[in-house]
Amino acid sequence: MFQGSLLDSTDESGPRPLSSARRTQLAHGAWVDVLPGWIPAADALFERLLTSVPWRAERRRMYDRVVDVPRLLSFYDEAEELPDPVLDEAKAALDDHYTDELGEPFRTAGLCLYRDGRDSVAWHGDRTGRGATHDTMVAILSVGTPRSLLLRPRGGGPTMRHELGHGDLIVMGGSCQRTWEHAIPKSTHAKGSRISIQFRPRGVR
Numbered sequence: 001m002f003q004g005s006l007l008d009s010t011d012e013s014g015p016r017p018l019s020s021a022r023r024t025q026l027a028h029g030a031w032v033d034v035l036p037g038w039i040p041a042a043d044a045l046f047e048r049l050l051t052s053v054p055w056r057a058e059r060r061r062m063y064d065r066v067v068d069v070p071r072l073l074s075f076y077d078e079a080e081e082l083p084d085p086v087l088d089e090a091k092a093a094l095d096d097h098y099t100d101e102l103g104e105p106f107r108t109a110g111l112c113l114y115r116d117g118r119d120s121v122a123w124h125g126d127r128t129g130r131g132a133t134h135d136t137m138v139a140i141l142s143v144g145t146p147r148s149l150l151l152r153p154r155g156g157g158p159t160m161r162h163e164l165g166h167g168d169l170i171v172m173g174g175s176c177q178r179t180w181e182h183a184i185p186k187s188t189h190a191k192g193s194r195i196s197i198q199f200r201p202r203g204v205r
């Protein structure tokens with residue numbers, strides 16, 4: 001179980017302005033925006049999501065076997081109500097800041113629960129739908145125990161690492177889903193759980 005952090009803000013005034021996000025241009029037309037501590041009271045949000053979201057285990061075919069997906073999932077399609085008002089605020093703030101550049105609003109929210117350091121996601125790009133052929137954005141809010149998000153160019157090259165937790169935001173943009181891959185590797189250090197909320201435009205998965 002995740003231990004609440006004393007550093008957590010008690011300020012309920014909503015997400016910090018996205019104008020303070022820091023953009024890093026990557027090779028091949030990709031970029032990432034990072035804003036640590038974007039959401040105040042992130043530990044409280046973590047606790048609410050942990051109990052209110054209908055977390056599901058999934059199994060997927062891997063070659064000739066069916067294996068457990070090493071994390072729990074819950075997907076909110078565009079017509080579905082998000083599980084917490086703070087996520088509505090977060091989505092509204094993202095739309096405010098990014099719609100001009102993205103050309104459309106964020107529509108869906110995918111939630112992942114990494115129960116402990118043994119849960120993970122393997123190298124991939126979010127390449128279902130438009131992400132395979134066009135520039136797009138995937139905005140990820142992280143709460144709970146920090147975990148590393150790794151990014152590497154699809155064609156090979158050095159891996160970048162971002163530690164994400166406690167209300168941090170990372171936005172992958174430009175060609176990132178088709179020219180780069182990302183992963184959350186297993187961790188022997190992470191003792192608690194992490195929840196990530198991925199906001200995506202329509203058709204991107």
Ligand SMILES: O=C(O)CCC(=O)C(=O)O
Nearest residue numbers: 112121126140184196198
């Ligand atoms: O948990 C994360 O931050 C990443 C999850 C992810 O890459 C995905 O669900 O496509």
Ligand SMILES: [Fe+2]
Nearest residue numbers: 124125126182
């Ligand atoms: Fe992904």
